Amino acid sequence: MMKKIGFVALIALIVFAVFAMSMRRSHMMGGAGAQQDLVAVSADGGQISLEELASISAELPKNTAVQQSGEMIVSLSLNPYPPSAGQPSQFDVALTDLNGNPIDDASISLDLTMPSMWMPPNQPDMQFVSDGKYSTTAPFTMRGGWRIEVIITRGDQKQSVFFDVGL
Ligand SMILES: [Cu+2]
Numbered sequence: 001m002m003k004k005i006g007f008v009a010l011i012a013l014i015v016f017a018v019f020a021m022s023m024r025r026s027h028m029m030g031g032a033g034a035q036q037d038l039v040a041v042s043a044d045g046g047q048i049s050l051e052e053l054a055s056i057s058a059e060l061p062k063n064t065a066v067q068q069s070g071e072m073i074v075s076l077s078l079n080p081y082p083p084s085a086g087q088p089s090q091f092d093v094a095l096t097d098l099n100g101n102p103i104d105d106a107s108i109s110l111d112l113t114m115p116s117m118w119m120p121p122n123q124p125d126m127q128f129v130s131d132g133k134y135s136t137t138a139p140f141t142m143r144g145g146w147r148i149e150v151i152i153t154r155g156d157q158k159q160s161v162f163f164d165v166g167l
Contacts, residue, residue, distance in 0.1 A: 036145065036166030038078055040067035043162055045115055045147065069161045071097055074150060076163050083167050088137045091124075093150060095132045102132025103154070111149040112138060143167055 063081030095103040112122040126134040
């Protein structure tokens with residue numbers, strides 16, 4: 001009797017170990033489970049409250065996320081959406097003040113990283129287009145979870161906002 005219970009416990013342990021390993025592998029490989037909509041996050045990837053932006057963020061298309069940074073509202077759009085690995089993605093940033101007036105005097109660059117691993121630097125500069133809009137193209141070089149840092153410089157002030165997307 002004791003022998004049988006021991007055997008069942010051993011099988012259960014093995015099943016659990018295999019399950020845990022496969023979960024870990026699918027996470028590391030950036031498998032289908034890594035797909036995640038574009039969202040605004042804090043610097044460490046945590047959720048941020050968009051309460052004050054509720055009126056804006058409620059109407060956003062799926063390829064766009066928005067957040068506030070100091071006196072600025074930063075919106076990021078990705079095209080195509082969802083993005084695919086290895087193909088160039090277009091990044092569009094729209095920058096306004098808290099009243100919705102476009103901010104044209106910023107210089108913006110991006111830092112594309114993967115929180116789960118080291119990746120070669122992928123830091124394109126954005127070009128100013130018009131009316132608070134800035135644009136650039138860059139590839140997501142592999143599938144998985146990406147963090148997009150939007151680095152905004154105005155005069156001697158530098159601010160970053162962050163967005164996550166999984167592909
Ligand atoms: Cu990677």
